Amino acid sequence: MSNIMNSLYNMRLLDDLARKETSIHRIHPLMKLLTTVTYLIVVVSFGKYEIGRLLPFLFYPVLIFAFAELPLAPILKRVLLVEPLIIGIGILNPIFDHQVIVFGGITLSRGWVTFFSIFLKCGLTVTAALLLIATTGMDKLAAALRALKTPRLLVLQLLLTYRYISVLSEEVATILRAYSLRAPGQKGIHRSVWGSLAGQLILRTFDRAQRVYSAMCLRGFNGEYHTGTGGRLRVWDFLYLTGWILFFAAARIYDLPALIGSLIIRVVK
Amino acid sequence: MHMADALISPAVGGIMLAATTRVAAYSVKKIQDDLDEKKIPLMGVMGAFVFAAQMINFSIPGTGSSGHLGGGMLLAILLGPYAGFLTMGSILLIQALFFGDGGLLSYGSNVFNLGFFTCFIAYPLIYKRLTRNGLTSKRIFGASMLSALLGLQMGAFGVVLETVFSGKTELPFGTFVLLMQPIHLGIGVVEGLVTTAIVTFIWKARPEILENAAAGVALGNISIKKVLTGLAIAVVIVGGALSWFASANPDGLEWSMFKTAGTAELEAPDGIHKTLSELQSKTAFLPDYNFKAPENESESSAGGEEAWPSVSAGTSLSGLVGGGMTLALAAFIGFIISIVKRRNKKATA
Amino acid sequence: MSHHKLEVKDLHYAYPDGHKAVNGMTFRIRHGESVGIVGANGAGKSTLLMLLMGVLFPSQGEVCVGDIHVTKKTLPLIRQRMGMVFQNPDDQLFMTTVYDDVAFGPRNYKLEEKEVENRVIQALELVGILHLKERAPFKLSGGEKRAAAIAAVLSMLPDILIMDEPSAALDPKSRRRLMSLLKTFEHTKIITSHDMDLVFELCERTIVIKDGAIIADGPTSEILMNTELMNECGLELPLALQNCPVCGIKKSRG
Numbered sequence: 001m002s003n004i005m006n007s008l009y010n011m012r013l014l015d016d017l018a019r020k021e022t023s024i025h026r027i028h029p030l031m032k033l034l035t036t037v038t039y040l041i042v043v044v045s046f047g048k049y050e051i052g053r054l055l056p057f058l059f060y061p062v063l064i065f066a067f068a069e070l071p072l073a074p075i076l077k078r079v080l081l082v083e084p085l086i087i088g089i090g091i092l093n094p095i096f097d098h099q100v101i102v103f104g105g106i107t108l109s110r111g112w113v114t115f116f117s118i119f120l121k122c123g124l125t126v127t128a129a130l131l132l133i134a135t136t137g138m139d140k141l142a143a144a145l146r147a148l149k150t151p152r153l154l155v156l157q158l159l160l161t162y163r164y165i166s167v168l169s170e171e172v173a174t175i176l177r178a179y180s181l182r183a184p185g186q187k188g189i190h191r192s193v194w195g196s197l198a199g200q201l202i203l204r205t206f207d208r209a210q211r212v213y214s215a216m217c218l219r220g221f222n223g224e225y226h227t228g229t230g231g232r233l234r235v236w237d238f239l240y241l242t243g244w245i246l247f248f249a250a251a252r253i254y255d256l257p258a259l260i261g262s263l264i265i266r267v268v269k
Numbered sequence: 270m271h272m273a274d275a276l277i278s279p280a281v282g283g284i285m286l287a288a289t290t291r292v293a294a295y296s297v298k299k300i301q302d303d304l305d306e307k308k309i310p311l312m313g314v315m316g317a318f319v320f321a322a323q324m325i326n327f328s329i330p331g332t333g334s335s336g337h338l339g340g341g342m343l344l345a346i347l348l349g350p351y352a353g354f355l356t357m358g359s360i361l362l363i364q365a366l367f368f369g370d371g372g373l374l375s376y377g378s379n380v381f382n383l384g385f386f387t388c389f390i391a392y393p394l395i396y397k398r399l400t401r402n403g404l405t406s407k408r409i410f411g412a413s414m415l416s417a418l419l420g421l422q423m424g425a426f427g428v429v430l431e432t433v434f435s436g437k438t439e440l441p442f443g444t445f446v447l448l449m450q451p452i453h454l455g456i457g458v459v460e461g462l463v464t465t466a467i468v469t470f471i472w473k474a475r476p477e478i479l480e481n482a483a484a485g486v487a488l489g490n491i492s493i494k495k496v497l498t499g500l501a502i503a504v505v506i507v508g509g510a511l512s513w514f515a516s517a518n519p520d521g522l523e524w525s526m527f528k529t530a531g532t533a534e535l536e537a538p539d540g541i542h543k544t545l546s547e548l549q550s551k552t553a554f555l556p557d558y559n560f561k562a563p564e565n566e567s568e569s570s571a572g573g574e575e576a577w578p579s580v581s582a583g584t585s586l587s588g589l590v591g592g593g594m595t596l597a598l599a600a601f602i603g604f605i606i607s608i609v610k611r612r613n614k615k616a617t618a
Numbered sequence: 619m620s621h622h623k624l625e626v627k628d629l630h631y632a633y634p635d636g637h638k639a640v641n642g643m644t645f646r647i648r649h650g651e652s653v654g655i656v657g658a659n660g661a662g663k664s665t666l667l668m669l670l671m672g673v674l675f676p677s678q679g680e681v682c683v684g685d686i687h688v689t690k691k692t693l694p695l696i697r698q699r700m701g702m703v704f705q706n707p708d709d710q711l712f713m714t715t716v717y718d719d720v721a722f723g724p725r726n727y728k729l730e731e732k733e734v735e736n737r738v739i740q741a742l743e744l745v746g747i748l749h750l751k752e753r754a755p756f757k758l759s760g761g762e763k764r765a766a767a768i769a770a771v772l773s774m775l776p777d778i779l780i781m782d783e784p785s786a787a788l789d790p791k792s793r794r795r796l797m798s799l800l801k802t803f804e805h806t807k808i809i810t811s812h813d814m815d816l817v818f819e820l821c822e823r824t825i826v827i828k829d830g831a832i833i834a835d836g837p838t839s840e841i842l843m844n845t846e847l848m849n850e851c852g853l854e855l856p857l858a859l860q861n862c863p864v865c866g867i868k869k870s871r872g
Contacts, residue, residue, distance in 0.1 A: 003324045011367050015754060040374045041279045048437060055595040062599045066606035082369040086273055118437060122275035126369035129274075133366040139714050141366070151297045153309060158359040160313025161320070163714050165363070166756040168317040172325065188326025188335035194463055198322060198338075199470030202347070205318045206478060209311040211709040214673050216310060218697050219774065220726030223306035227725075257595045264594060310712070 004176070008169045010078065014130070017070055018137030024068035028237040029136045029144035035244045036132045042248045043124050048114045052258065054121065056251040060244065061127045068135050075134065079126045086122040138162045146227060156225040160212075167208075171201060270339075270421075270453070271364070271379050272428055274372025278435035285431065286377030292385060293358060296351035308352045315348060316356040320363065327463050336459030341387030341424075342417045343464050346396065347471070349482045350388040357384035378431045382424040391420035397483070404472055404479065410465045417461035418454065425453035623649045623684065623778055623806045624670070624700075630678035631669055639665035640676070641830035649777075652807040654821035654838060656814070658852030662830040663810040664705075667782055670808075671702050683778070698727065701771035702780040707763035711755040716747070716766045719755070723774040741773040745799060761792025765799075779805040785813045814856035818842050826851055 018025070024032075043057055065072060133141065142155045175197060179189060189197055213221075250256070274282075300308060319340035326335035340360070344353035358380045364370040371379040399412035429445050432438060440448075472479055624647040631640040639662045647653055657663050668674040670681055672688045681688040683696050704710045713719040720741050724734040742748040745765040750758065758766060764784065771779065784800070785793045793816070800807065800820055811817050817824060817838065824841045826834040828851045834841050841847065842856055854860070861868050 004321060007324065007368070012756070014367055019752070037373065040274055040372065041282075044274055044277060044282070044374055045279050055599075058596065058599040059602070062603035063606070066603045066610070069607075069610060078369060082273070085271075086275055114438070118275045122273055125274035125372050125374070129366055129369055129373050132373075138366075139718070151294070153297060153301065153306070154293070154355060154359075157309050157312045157316070157355060158362065159714055160310060160712060161316035161356070161359045162363060163712055163755065164314050164317035165320050167708055168314070169321040172318075172321040176325065186328060187333075188328035190328055191330050191462075191466075194327055195466030195470035198325065198463070198467045199474065201318065201322070202315075202467065202471060203475060203478075205314050206311070206475075208709060209314040211704065211706070212310040212314065212712050213307055214668075215704060215710040215712065216722075217693075218671055218673070218702055219723035219770065220694065220697060221306075221722075222694075222726070223301075224726075226728070260594045313712075 004169050004173045008166060008173075010074075011165065013074055014134050015137060017134040018140075020069060022068045022135075024064060024135050027135075027240050028231055028233050029140035030147045030233075031237045031241045032132060032136050033141065033144045033148075035241055036128050038245055038248055039128050040125050042252050043121055043128075045252070046117070046121070048117060049110070051113065051117050051120060053251070053255050054117070054124065056256045057124055057248070059247070061124070061131060064131045064135065068131075070131070070134050075127065075130050078130060079123055082126050083119065083122055086118055143227065143231075152225040152227070153223075155227075164208075168205065171204070175201060270382065270424060270428060270456075271361075271371030272375040272382070272431060273369075274374045276432050276435060276437045277372070277375045277378065278437065279374065281431050281435045282374035282377060284377075285375075285381050289358070289377040289380045289385070292381075292389070293355060296354050299351045300355075308348065312348060312352050312356045312359075315344065316359050319344060319356070320360050327459065329459060336456065336463070338463050339383065339421070339456075339460050341383050342391065342396070342413065342420055342460065343467060345388040345392035346413075346464070346468055347478065347482055350392050353392075354380075354384045354388040357388070375431075378427070382427040382431075386423035386427065387416070387420040390423065391416035395419060400483075404476075406469060409468050409472060413465040413468055414458075414461035417464055418457035421453045421457035421460060422450060425449045623647055623651075624808075625682040626670070626679070627682075628679040629666070629669060629676050629681065631665060631674060631676050633665075639830055640669065642679075643827075643830075643832050644679075645825060645832065645835055647806060647808065650804065650806055651823060652821045653809070654817035654824045655808065655810040655827060656812075656817060656824060656851075656853060657827035661827045661851070663827055664782060665830075666827070667702065667780055667808075667810065670780060671700060672696055698774060699776055700778040700780060701774055701776035703764075703767050703771050703782065703784065705783045705786055707760075707767040708755070710767045710770060711758075711763060714754055715751070716742070716753050716755065716758070716769075717751040719766060719770045720751075720773045723770065727774070737773045737775070738769075741769040744772060745769045746795075759792075760787055761789065761795065764788060764792070764796060768799075777806060778808065779803065780808045782810050783812065784809060785811060785816050814842060814854060815858050818856040818858065826853075828852075 039057070039060055043054065046054055064070070065075075136144070138159065142159055145155055145158075146152065176189070179193070179197065180186070183190065300306075319338070322338055323340060325338065327337065328335050341353070341357055344356050347353070348356060361371055361379050361383065362376065365373055365376055365379070395416040396412045399415070400408050402408075426446070426449070429442070429449050432440075433442050433445065438445075468479070626643055626645050629640050629643045630638075632638045641662075643662075643666065655663050655666065665674065669676055670688075672681075672690075672693045675688075675690075683699055686692050686695060688696050711719045713722060717738060720738045721734050724737045729737070738751070739748065742751055745768050747762060747765045747769065750762060750766070753762075755763065755766065768781075781800075784796060788796060793813075797816060797819060800809075807821070809817065809821060821838050823836065824834075824838045825832055826841060826847065833851060834844075834847055843859060845855060848855055
C-alpha cells in the first residue's frame with residue numbers, strides 16, 4: 001500500500017518537474033522525443049565489451065540535468081531501483097564468460113566487462129527516458145505522438161489512463177488501508193478476498209467509466225478527439241536535434257576518450 | 270518480465286516495435302469499426318486500475334510471500350482483445366516513461382510479450398474456446414488458469430528470444446530458458462488464480478460485463494489466420510533482417526547463429542560451468558547452433574571475432590586516460606552550469 | 619411573454635432491474651428561473667437529471683428544451699443548450715489540465731482555436747480560477763475542482779445550467795463562494811441538493827420529489843417552511859429556519 005503512494009508521489013514529482021520553464025522545457029516535444037530515441041539507439045548499438053566509448057554519452061544527461069534544473073537525487077534513485085533487475089541478468093555474465101583480458105595492468109574477466117557495459121547502458125537509457133518525461137510531461141508528449149501520426153483515439157486513451165491513475169491509486173490505497181485496519185498482521189490480502197476486493201474495485205471502475213463517458217458525451221464527444229494546435233517548430237528546436245545527433249554520431253564513430261587520452265599523454269610527454 | 274533497453278539491440282527493438290504497431294493499428298481499426306467509442310473511457314480508467322492494482326499484494330497461502338497481478342488476461346477478458354491490448358500498451362508506456370520499468374526501445378517487445386500473447390493468442394485460442402458453451406465456476410477456473418499460464422510462458426519465451434537475438438548477455442540459450450520458464454510458471458499460477466477469483470466475482474455480480482466483452486468477439490471475429498500470418502511474417506523479417514545486419518555490420522552485434530559455430534569452449538570449467546554446460550548440451554534443441562560467442566584462442570582479428578578489436582582499443586592506456594578525463598569533464602561541466610544558473614537566479618531575484 | 623425553456627411531460631422511467639425511478643413527472647420551467655429539486659436519497663432526482671440530458675431515455679413521456687424534443691438525433695443540439703455539472707467533479711475533469719478540460723466542449727463543436735481560447739478564458743474568469751488554467755486536476759482542492767467542472771460546462775455557453783449536488787463535500791468557505799457565484803449567473807438553473815439552506819438561498823422555486831413522483835412544486839419560501847411536508851419526504855427544514863439550538867427561540871412558522 002505504501003508502494004502505491006510512493007509510485008503516485010513519484011509520478012507527481014515528474015509531472016511537477018515537467019511544468020518548469022527552462023530552455024530545455026521550451027524545446028518542442030517532438031524534437032526531444034526524437035533526440036531521446038536516437039540517443040537510445042546509439043547507446044544500445046554499442047557492442048558487448050564497450051565501456052570507454054560509452055562514457056562521452058554521459059554528457060547528454062549531465063547537460064540536460066544542468067540546463068533543465070532537474071534534481072539529481074530522485075531521478076538517479078529511480079534509475080538505481082531499476083538496475084537490480086539488470087544486475088540480476090547481467091551478474092551471470094562473469095559466471096559464464098571466463099576469458100580474461102588485461103588492460104592497463106589490471107586483469108579482468110571478460111564477463112565483468114560485459115556486466116559493467118550492461119550496467120552503464122542501463123543507467124544511460126533509463127535516465128534518458130526519465131529525463132524525457134521530466135522535461136516534457138505527458139500532455140506535450142501526447143502532442144508529439146500526434147505529430148507522429150499516432151491515432152487520436154490511442155492518444156486520448158493514453159491521456160485518460162494517465163489522468164485517472166491518481167484517482168484509482170487513491171481508491172486502491174484506501175481500500176487496502178481499510179482492509180489492513182481490520183486484518184492486523186496480514187501482509188497482503190487473503191485468498192478469500194482476492195476476488196471480491198479487486199472485483200468491487202473493478203465494478204466501481206466500470207461505473208466511473210460510464211460516468212466519464214456521459215460527461216464526455218454531454219460536452220459533445222462523438223468518437224473524435226480534437227486537440228488544440230501544438231506549438232510551432234522554431235529554428236532553435238531543429239538546432240537542438242541536429243546538435244545532439246551530430247554529437248551522438250561523432251561519439252559513436254570515433255573513440256573520443258582514446259583520442260582525448262592520447263592527446264593528454266602526448267602533451268605530458 | 271519487462272525488458273530493459275540495455276539488453277536489447279536496436280534491430281530487435283525496431284522489429285518488435287513494428288510488429289506491435291501493426292497489431293495496434295489493427296486493434297484501433299476494429300474498435301472504430303464497431304463504433305465502440307464508448308470503450309475509450311473504459312480503456313482509460315481500466316488501464317489506470319490495472320496500473321494501481323499491480324501493486325496489490327495477493328498473499329499466497331502457505332508460503333508467506335505474495336504475488337502480483339500482471340493484468341493481460343484480465344484486460345482481455347473484461348474489455349475484449351483489441352481494447353485489452355491497447356490498454357496494456359498505455360500502461361506499459363507510462364511505466365517505461367515514469368519508472369524505467371521497461372525501456373523505450375524495448376517498448377515494442379514489452380507490449381508484444383505482455384499484451385499480444387495474452388490478448389490475441391491465449392484469450393481466443395484458450396479462454397474463449399474453453400468457455401464457448403457458457404460460463405461455470407469450473408470453466409472460468411480452467412480457462413483462466415490455462416490461458417494465464419500459457420500466456421505468460423509465451424511472454425517469457427519471447428523475452429528469452431529477444432534477449433538472445435540481441436546478443437547482450439553471455440547466458441546460453443538453454444540456461445536462460447531453464448531460468449525464465451519455471452519462474453514464470455509460478456507467476457502464471459498466481460496470475461491464473463487471481464484472474465479466476467476476480468472473473469468469478471464479476472460473473473456473479475454483473476455478468477453482463479463479461480457478456481459484452483465476449484459478444485464483440487465471436488470466435489470467428491478475430492481473424493486467427495491474419496494474426497498467425499502477421500506473426501509468421503514477423504519471424505521471416507526477423508530472420509532476414511538480422512542476418513543482413515550480421516553480415517553487413519562487423520561491429521557490435523553478437524551473432525553466433527551465423528558464424529561457423531563450434532561448441533562452446535568454456536575455459537577451465539569449474540563446478541558451475543561443468544554442470545551448466547552439460548545441462549546446456551542436453552537441453553539445447555538447436556544443437557548445431559551455439560548462441561554463445563565461440564572462444565577464439567588466437568587474437569588474430571582479421572574481421573573474425575568482431576568483439577575483440579573494440580575491447581583492445583578500450584583497454585589501451587590512452588583509452589583509460591581518456592575515459593577518466595571524459596568522466597571528469599562531464600561532471601565538471603554539469604557542476605559549472607548549475608552554479609552559473611544559480612548565480613543568475615540570485616542576480617535576478 | 620416568457621418562453622418556456624424546459625418542459626417535462628408525464629415522464630416515466632424504470633431501471634433494467636425493474637426499479638421504477640421516475641413515475642409520471644410533469645413540470646415546466648421558465649426562462650431565467652432558478653429551481654431547486656429536493657428529495658430523499660433514492661427519490662429519483664439523479665435519474666430525472668439523466669432523463670433531462672438525454673443520457674437515459676424515458677419509457678413514456680417526453681422532455682422538450684425550447685421547442686426541441688429530446689431524442690437521439692437532437693442530442694448534440696440539446697447538449698449545447700443545457701450544461702450539466704456532476705456530483706463528483708473527478709468524473710467530469712478527465713483531461714490532464716484544466717485548460718484542456720474547459721476547452722474540450724468547444725473543441726468538440728469544431729470551433730476555431732482562437733474562439734476556443736476566448737471561451738476558455740471567459741469561463742475560467744467567470745468562476746474565478748483563471749490562475750489555475752495549466753494546473754493538473756489532481757492538484758486542485760475540492761472547491762477548485764468544482765469550479766473547474768462548472769467552467770468546463772460554461773464554456774459551451776449553455777442557456778440552462780443543471781447541477782447535481784453542487785455543494786457536496788465542500789468546506790464552508792468554498793460552499794459560500796460557490797453560492798455567491800451561482801447567484802450571479804443569469805442562466806436558467808436547476809439544482810438538486812440535500813443542502814436545504816443552499817436551495818433556500820439560491821432557488822425561488824422548489825420541486826419536492828418522493829418515490830419517483832412530484833409531491834410539491836411551488837415557491838421555495840412556502841415549501842421549505844412546511845415542516846410536515848419536509849418530514850413526510852425524508853427531509854428537514856433549512857437549518858436557518860429551525861429553532862435556535864442555543865436559546866431555543868422558535869424561528870419557523872410551522
